[in-house]
Amino acid sequence: MFEFDVQHRDGRARVSQFQTPRGTVITPMFMPVGTQGTVKGLSPQELTDIHSQMILANTYHLMLRPGELLVEQHGGLPEFTGYPGPFLTDSGGFQVMSLGHMRKITEQGVVFKSHVDGRRIDLTPERSIQVQEALGADVIMAFDECPPFPAERDYIERSLERTVRWLERCLSVKSRPEQALFAIVQGGIHSDLRDHSLDLTLPFETPGFAIGGLAVGESKAEMYPAVAHTASQLPESKPRYLMGVGHPEDLVAGIALGVDMFDCVYPTRTGRFGYALTDDGRLNMNSSAPRTDLSPIDPECDCYACRHYSRAYLAHLVRAEEMLGPRMLSLHNLRYLHRLVERARAQITAGTFQFWAKEWAHRYFRGSLPEWFQAALETGLVPLRR
């Protein structure tokens, strides 16, 4: 259980199989986010149709409503939500920080007021594990603090050390062997603090490691060196999960740096706002051009929307505020990201990832590759010291 086999390498990029109790997933992979136990607008059948693998659900939201006990009564997230495959739950930590009212962080944990009904809630490492065990995901996350950006160096340092003490408490109460607990490396954008966090975290030898504390407001030029630095020191034999990251260009850059798992609300959220992801960048369905365009969003995409609908029809749905519009754009956008990682895997397997990534970016960025992206690709070619 939780065996992780790297099958192909191309620079730092790799294709691996990750065994979980509810099925083996192939990485690199993008995980759709089902915040409240549903990927917004989509059915489990649609997730299966677009080759989703693992679904992320949010501990914070589900503990507040409907409560983890109801999910447990159903038998866990797959039975509750109807999605029969593997799940990952976050720890609730990140969302308490961003959504909880009047939150107070102490050594013990976080106290906050529910954004749903104003109740006072205590979320501690122990409680996070208790909730995540009730939800029953295949992969669960250690309870951590993700400091905002910017934050004082001192604060980041004290926070990451506390996060390690919280990790220890998580592991000491964890009782279900069929769940893999991933530790989270913090340290902001400071390489020495990342090293400090790695030094304290790696000895726990959890079955996977996450790169946390990024994509919280820093620039990509600040973020990617931190991704590269952290990923390069994580064990080769375990999955690496870059939390909360998932624009198309992030997947390509992250994969180049050896990241295996991604999640983000971006594809569904931008879909609800009327945007479609394509190899040519983001298409705004609210603009005038698509209104009379009889071609599909992407003739190479195999999603339901691209097989059945013109851009003109989808633009009509968006303008008319019909539910099918955001639904179809969410479906397409998730399929786009799944196809993107599928293409990346094929290129890694063939040993042509770097060439493909540059070609893809040339079209996506319309000729002018950002420096951070080029730097990430170049770093991906630097051999790891092991």
Place this chain on the structure above:
Amino acid sequence: MFEFDVQHRDGRARVSQFQTPRGTVITPMFMPVGTQGTVKGLSPQELTDIHSQMILANTYHLMLRPGELLVEQHGGLPEFTGYPGPFLTDSGGFQVMSLGHMRKITEQGVVFKSHVDGRRIDLTPERSIQVQEALGADVIMAFDECPPFPAERDYIERSLERTVRWLERCLSVKSRPEQALFAIVQGGIHSDLRDHSLDLTLPFETPGFAIGGLAVGESKAEMYPAVAHTASQLPESKPRYLMGVGHPEDLVAGIALGVDMFDCVYPTRTGRFGYALTDDGRLNMNSSAPRTDLSPIDPECDCYACRHYSRAYLAHLVRAEEMLGPRMLSLHNLRYLHRLVERARAQITAGTFQFWAKEWAHRYFRGSLPEWFQAALETGLVPLRR
């Protein structure tokens, strides 16, 4: 084309096959409403999965946005919307009356301001047919006036006579033989005015007839005698369509009186409001009971929602305002009405419709059948004078 074969009779109720260019449908049938070229929240695949047959689309909405020419450029409604089966379009008349601003009705037609962008629009019988020919449905409707309730007798009389003159104008410009134009019988709840409308309308021998002008505010006790009176005088050999009607009890009562076709926004609208249709009446998913109920909405229902979800999960989606909630309730409610007519057809075929209808109503109305419903069933047993 447009052959209508009555295959089974049970009292006035009947099971028939109705041939259209895009497929043969079996009546009685309920038509989901796709106002703006989409049945709210559902994909064509889902409509096929729940055994929808013919979809209704609204001429008024589609001519205003995206415009009928765009639909025509796609090849018609099936190609535009992705639903490959038969369509019916209304004439736009009813919706101009209820949605148009500053509308003015003259012998020529209706002038109004678009509710979308304030443009001044002329809708005439000729224009209605032009738009409906561009939309390309299999069944199109004559441009009529549906007077509000209550209305003066004199007004209803003058209006129905004008509606007949409009019918004549519709037929004189209609050019596509692959579209069946149905005439609409008006006359409010007055049997002598219904007779007057029938006398003027039947000679046109259109391939089907609609019962219009009902379900606009009158009570069921006022409406059903008008349905019975009109339906009993429509030709046996042609489909009868009761416009805008479609609560479960209306389907059963209407079928008893010999109605073949129904449409209504009710199942999808009440679904979006959080209600689920069942044989025990309407289940409010916003109430407290479903929140902890691990059983499906209806264990006998074969829809996706009933096969995959507990009431508790669906109630969670509704409370959390997740799109999947209204989507799944809309799907279930449409499947409920489709199953209801499927059950009615089986009972008509077996000659047991009246017995079944009473049993169904006993449970649905919790023991106390409304007088109007009993009267409709009884009228359904009175042989027709032919």
